[in-house]
Amino acid sequence: MVIAVDFDGTIVEHRYPEIGEERQNAISTLRRLQNDGHQLILWSVREGALLDEAVEWCRERGLTFYAVNTVIPEGMSEEEQRNVLISRKVNADVFIDDKNIGGLPSWNSIYDIITQTSIPTKVIKKTSKSTPIDDDNLQLPYPAWMFWKKNRK
Ligand SMILES: [Mg+2]
Known part of the structure; x- marks a missing residue:
């Protein structure tokens, strides 16, 4: 599956624009999902340097993403931007986000939910x-x- 994962409040505690502490087992669970064959997309409101910092923070911990936020090139019309954002959303099978209804489960539960839904x-x-x-x-x-x-x- 293609799994889109949020950063602030999901992989780390919400301290935006700072990077919070890792949420318990976030990195190890994501690496495990990757080893299981899933493709991970970092899906964050971060842009530019703040996004780079988040990507680097994960990379230092052994987590590299299949894809990171689609960068919206300057000069795009509003409609083109909207299309990019829409396609970014539908390209994933599952989203992991702390804004989920019911809040974010523990990372151990997230692994169980993902491996048992299919x-x-x-x-x-x-x-x-x-x-x-x-x-x-x-x-x-x-x-x-x-x-x-x-x-x-
Ligand atoms: Mg968040």
């Missing part, structure tokens, strides 16, 4: 009431990366 249809069908559950073949939770890799063949 349960293959086959397994879902087996758990429906009308179909008997085949205990021998039922493997829940089914790691998301397995499903993702299967689809890429």
Whole structure:
């Protein structure tokens, strides 16, 4: 999956424009998701030097992103800017943001939620009431990366 992740308040405590302390397990969880095959996009309101600082802060901790905020070139019309912003948003399958309704779960929970949301249809069908559950073949939770890799063949 393509996962867009916010920086201030999400990867680090909200101290914008300063960089706050890392939120517990944020970097290790993101690296783990990357190892599972997910593509991470840093999705932040930061721009210019402030954005560079955030990218560098992550890089120093072993986290490099597949993509960072689309930079909006100067001279674009308002409509073109809007299109860039819209495409930036729809290009991700999942967003991790401290402004989520209900707030930001712990990073350990975020990992569990992401790896358990992409349960293959086959397994879902087996758990429906009308179909008997085949205990021998039922493997829940089914790691998301397995499903993702299967689809890429
Ligand atoms: Mg935020």
